[in-house]
Amino acid sequence: xxxxxxxxxxxxxxxxxxxxxxxxxxxxxxxxxxxxxxxxxxxxxxxxxxxxxxxxxxxxxxxxxxxxxxxxxxxxxxxxxxxxxxxxxxxxxxxxxxxxxxxxxxxxxxxxxxxxxxxxxxxxxxxxxxxxxxxxxxxxxxxxxxxxxxxxxxxxxxxxxxxxxxxxxxxxxxxxxxxxxxxxxxxxxxxxxxxxxxxxxxxxxxxxxxxxxxxxxxxxxxxxxxxxxxxxxxxxxxxxxxxxxxxxxxxxxxxxxxxxxxxxxxxxxxxxxxxxxxxxxxxxxxxxxxxxxxxxxxxxxxxxxxxxxxxxxxxxxxxxxxxxxxxxxxxxxxxxxxxxxxxxxxxxxxxxxxxxxxxxxxxxxxxxxxxxxxxxxxxxxxxxxxxxxxxxxxxxxxxxxxxxxxxxxxxxxxxxxxxxxxxxxxxxxxxxxxxxxxxxxxxxxxxxxxxxxxxxxxxxxxxxxxxxxxxxxxxxxxxxxxxxxxxxxxxxxxxxxxxxxxxxxxxxxxxxxxxxxxxxxxxxxxxxxxxxxxxxxxxxxxxxxxxxxxxxxxxxxxxxxxxxxxxxxxxxxxxxxxxxxxxxxxxxxxxxxxxxxxxxxxxxxxxxxxxxxxxxxxxxxxxxxxxxxxxxxxxxxxxxxxxxxxxxxxxxxxxxxxxxxxxxxxxxxxxxxxxxxxxxxxxxxxxxxxxxxxxxxxxxxxxxxxxxxxxxxxxxxxxxxxxxxxxxxxxxxxxxxxxxxxxxxxxxxxxxxxxxxxxxxxxxxxxxxxxxxxxxxxxxxxxxxxxxxxxxxxxxxxxxxxxxxxxxxxxxxxxxxxxxxxxxxxxxxxxxxxxxxxxxxxxxxxxxxxxxxxxxxxxxxxxxxxxxxxxxxxxxxxxxxxxxxxxxxxxxxxxxxxxxx
DNA sequence: GAGTTTGAAACT
DNA sequence: CAGTTTCAAACTC
Numbered sequence: 008x009x010x011x012x013x014x015x016x017x018x019x020x021x022x023x024x025x026x027x028x029x030x031x032x033x034x035x036x037x038x039x040x041x042x043x044x045x046x047x048x049x050x051x052x053x054x055x056x057x058x059x060x061x062x063x064x065x066x067x068x069x070x071x072x073x074x075x076x077x078x079x080x081x082x083x084x085x086x087x088x089x090x091x092x093x094x095x096x097x098x099x100x101x102x103x104x105x106x107x108x109x110x111x112x113x114x115x116x117x118x119x120x121x122x123x124x125x126x127x128x129x130x131x132x133x134x135x136x137x138x139x140x141x142x143x144x145x146x147x148x149x150x151x152x153x154x155x156x157x158x159x160x161x162x163x164x165x166x167x168x169x170x171x172x173x174x175x176x177x178x179x180x181x182x183x184x185x186x187x188x189x190x191x192x193x194x195x196x197x198x199x200x201x202x203x204x205x206x207x208x209x210x211x212x213x214x215x216x217x218x219x220x221x222x223x224x225x226x227x228x229x230x231x232x233x234x235x236x237x238x239x240x241x242x243x244x245x246x247x248x249x250x251x252x253x254x255x256x257x258x259x260x261x262x263x264x265x266x267x268x269x270x271x272x273x274x275x276x277x278x279x280x281x282x283x284x285x286x287x288x289x290x291x292x293x294x295x296x297x298x299x300x301x302x303x304x305x306x307x308x309x310x311x312x313x314x315x316x317x318x319x320x321x322x323x324x325x326x327x328x329x330x331x332x333x334x335x336x337x338x339x340x341x342x343x344x345x346x347x348x349x350x351x352x353x354x355x356x357x358x359x360x361x362x363x364x365x366x367x368x369x370x371x372x373x374x375x376x377x378x379x380x381x382x383x384x385x386x387x388x389x390x391x392x393x394x395x396x397x398x399x400x401x402x403x404x405x406x407x408x409x410x411x412x413x414x415x416x417x418x419x420x421x422x423x424x425x426x427x428x429x430x431x432x433x434x435x436x437x438x439x440x441x442x443x444x445x446x447x448x449x450x451x452x453x454x455x456x457x458x459x460x461x462x463x464x465x466x467x468x469x470x471x472x473x474x475x476x477x478x479x480x481x482x483x484x485x486x487x488x489x490x491x492x493x494x495x496x497x498x499x500x501x502x503x504x505x506x507x508x509x510x511x512x513x514x515x516x517x518x519x520x521x522x523x524x525x526x527x528x529x530x531x532x533x534x535x536x537x538x539x540x541x542x543x544x545x546x547x548x549x550x551x552x553x554x555x556x557x558x559x560x561x562x563x564x565x566x567x568x569x570x571x572x573x574x575x576x577x578x579x580x581x582x583x584x585x586x587x588x589x590x591x592x593x594x595x596x597x598x599x600x601x602x603x604x605x606x607x608x609x610x611x612x613x614x615x616x617x618x619x620x621x622x623x624x625x626x627x628x629x630x631x632x633x634x635x636x637x638x639x640x641x642x643x644x645x646x647x648x649x650x651x652x653x654x655x656x657x658x659x660x661x662x663x664x665x666x667x668x669x670x671x672x673x674x675x676x677x678x679x680x681x682x683x684x685x686x687x688x689x690x691x692x693x694x695x696x697x698x699x700x701x702x703x704x705x706x707x708x709x710x711x712x713x714x715x716x717x718x719x720x721x722x723x724x725x726x727x728x729x730x731x732x733x734x735x736x737x738x739x740x741x742x743x744x745x746x747x748x749x750x751x752x753x754x755x756x757x758x759x760x761x762x763x764x765x766x767x768x769x770x771x772x773x774x775x776x777x778x779x780x781x782x783x784x785x786x787x788x789x790x791x792x793x794x795x796x797x798x799x800x801x802x803x804x805x806x807x808x809x810x811x812x813x814x815x816x817x818x819x820x821x822x823x824x825x826x827x828x829x830x831x832x833x834x835x836x837x838x839x840x841x842x843x844x845x846x847x848x849x850x851x852x853x854x855x856x857x858x859x860x861x862x863x864x865x866x867x868x869x870x871x872x873x874x875x876x877x878x879x880x881x882x883x884x885x886x887x888x889x890x891x892x893x894x895x896x897x898x899x900x901x902x903x904x905x906x907x908x
Numbered sequence: 909g910a911g912t913t914t915g916a917a918a919c920t
Numbered sequence: 921c922a923g924t925t926t927c928a929a930a931c932t933c
Contacts, residue, residue, distance in 0.1 A: 495917060500917095538917095
């Protein structure tokens with residue numbers, strides 16, 4: 008293994024600079040892939056890589072390859088490590104490192120100015136140094152990623168700024184991204200070279216897809232920030248020195264920036280010249296994603312050393328030029344995706360749902376994994392948004408970062424739900440992207456695993472630190488008897504393969520045993536179709552408003568813990584107990600059984616604070632974040648990324664009046680519904696809107712941190728009731744939030760304007776709502792009724808902001824809002840149901856059915872909100888229909904399942 | 909780190 | 921569906 012691997016790696020890396028023509032040839036690469044040791048368990052590698060090998064070009068980019076190599080290698084090594092072979096693995100890793108390092112150096116030097124970092128890393132690559140080195144890479148990643156939020160922000164800012172303009176910006180981003188990717192690759196390479204410990208990290212950072220890495224990295228770059236955040240955690244765990252990270256990150260950034268400047272043009276040219284390639288690459292991307300899906304990162308990590316080799320092999324063939332092209336193509340794709348997605352990103356966030364894809368079958372729950380990515384993505388996006396339109400405060404970014412971290416834990420559940428929910432047509436593409444994200448997650452997991460490995464290779468009993476959950480979603484299970492093939496296993500339950508970090512014994516939840524895993528899953532699902540569905544469903548509507556909006560699908564059954572300990576799944580998920588809970592003496596801080604909404608701000612805060620008091624300060628932050636996460640994460644996750652809190656958006660609007668339209672669009676944005684209802688108008692504005700939304704989210708996060716009306720919403724939402732419904736509403740919820748402020752204003756005359764908006768949204772939403780409700784008929788109904796109060800409250804709480812926001816919105820509305828909407832608004836929410844947009848005049852119900860089918864719940868939620876205004880709104884019937892209707896979101900099978908439940 | 913407690917999952 | 925057992929995590933010491 009070693010010998011072949013090393014040569015391969017070298018070949019891979021070398022291609023850029025030294026690669027012999029033979030290596031460059033795809034055939035060679037293919038052969039090399041074949042030649043490499045046949046992975047003991049070819050399954051993983053084979054699954055993931057067969058495609059790769061066959062289409063070497065896709066993987067051509069050395070960087071990418073390297074990345075994959077690292078990730079894959081890491082995993083394989085892990086298996087070794089798992090088998091107490093760490094020493095070997097490390098040695099191998101070192102060997103690899105040596106080889107790759109050189110290549111890396113070449114590459115980096117050639118391509119990057121940031122090489123210095125890589126070199127440093129290389130120098131550090133010595134066994135112990137490796138860890139540090141790894142840490143450095145991590146740092147790099149982190150810095151690149153969200154962790155070094157600020158730096159990331161900077162990058163994102165740059166990229167986004169450039170992007171904001173539009174395609175040009177995307178080009179710039181590509182360039183930057185490519186650059187970024189390079190550094191990342193370097194890191195990865197170093198990681199790959201590095202022993203298993205590093206690998207995981209690398210994997211986390213890069214593993215996803217080499218190809219993707221490039222682009223994704225780019226695109227992710229922004230997202231990566233989020234990741235970075237996760238990674239940061241990991242990094243933190245790992246022996247990384249924050250300062251070093253920052254420095255590195257900064258340096259790196261600088262390099263990237265500089266390079267980006269030059270590369271941008273190049274990249275853009277590249278793209279232009281080889282659009283076809285880009286397409287191919289995209290295809291490759293998809294493939295890769297699929298592959299990844301097939302072979303979840305964790306799985307690969309665990310026991311496929313051979314797979315790594317394969318990967319390497321596949322990679323080597325590509326020449327540097329090819330690699331660059333690939334990168335470019337990816338970048339282009341990423342741009343497209345990003346460009347499209349970024350704004351959408353939120354949309355993008357929906358893409359985040361992508362994680363689903365990861366798990367062919369298994370990864371349905373991989374949402375969890377996705378979550379981290381999502382988080383990262385969201386955070387990054389947020390940052391970007393801020394940079395772009397909002398000029399959000401860096402602090403917010405930091406906050407977001409914290410949130411991202413916090414979110415990790417919570418988001419998994421919530422995200423899962425959200426992701427499924429949010430799925431929209433757009434999401435599909437994103438999903439592809441998401442797969443890479445997942446990989447990254449896996450990478451992050453790997454990182455965690457790496458840490459663990461470092462800590463204790465033999466017995467890894469992982470101590471689940473509260474935040475220990477791997478960003479990848481790996482739960483670090485410790486199963487001893489179930490072989491990780493039962494729901495007892497968190498990893499298995501989450502639809503994720505166990506990772507090296509796991510301390511499980513006799514684990515079958517690995518790619519090698521994919522068949523077994525799938526079979527087992529099927530069996531379990533046969534018994535309980537919802538067994539793998541996200542346990543935590545965010546009531547989209549509720550969720551948006553309150554963190555507590557999320558609820559445990561099945562509810563807890565606590566008897567003694569009073570839902571105040573992690574024994575309680577609800578509590579563990581930072582969600583309130585719902586009527587579905589069978590707990591006794593529920594004292595769930597996030598919401599007691601029976602009072603969905605009841606979680607009062609004060610209560611939640613106090614409760615949380617109490618918890619926090621017990622917990623560390625960080626935990627407190629997390630708690631807050633988690634709450635936010637509950638909401639925000641869901642939101643983020645949902646892709647809907649409904650603006651967390653109206654207030655934020657409001658503030659945003661205030662800050663950037665021009666953005667306000669975006670907000671509106673965001674509201675509208677609900678994937679489906681928006682499209683259907685507001686479509687044209689929104690479409691024009693969506694991108695901007697999304698950005699604004701993201702920024703708004705960021706702002707919201709910051710606000711949340713500040714402890715703003717966030718809770719207020721929660722209360723209201725909680726009151727609204729728990730809805731199983733997910734994503735669709737999310738969108739709506741944000742909208743609602745915005746609306747609410749307006750409503751406040753409106754409570755009066757302003758209402759007209761606000762109503763117009765709400766109506767405007769409502770027109771669609773109303774219809775949507777029913778549908779979304781269809782998923783959660785109950786919630787929807789409740790929601791409809793409750794929304795009113797929340798609105799008012801929100802307005803009350805956030806009046807100032809709301810007012811401004813409203814004004815801004817109103818202005819925007821007036822400006823951007825179709826006159827129809829205005830009219831509608833003027834008319835009333837109730838009336839509006841018909842649809843201001845013109846599109847729908849049909850009664851809400853009908854619309855609901857219609858729209859609901861195609862539209863997402865988000866709009867619905869917003870509409871629901873409107874409904875508030877229009878008490879008459881008969882949400883119920885529509886809701887029932889909604890279930891069926893949510894085809895788009897239904898695509899988010901998980902969510903649907905959860906909802907259906 | 910070992911042992912206990914807890915509640916979910918699995919089983920009957 | 922209810923009750924019991926098994927399991928792994930959370931928690932305590």
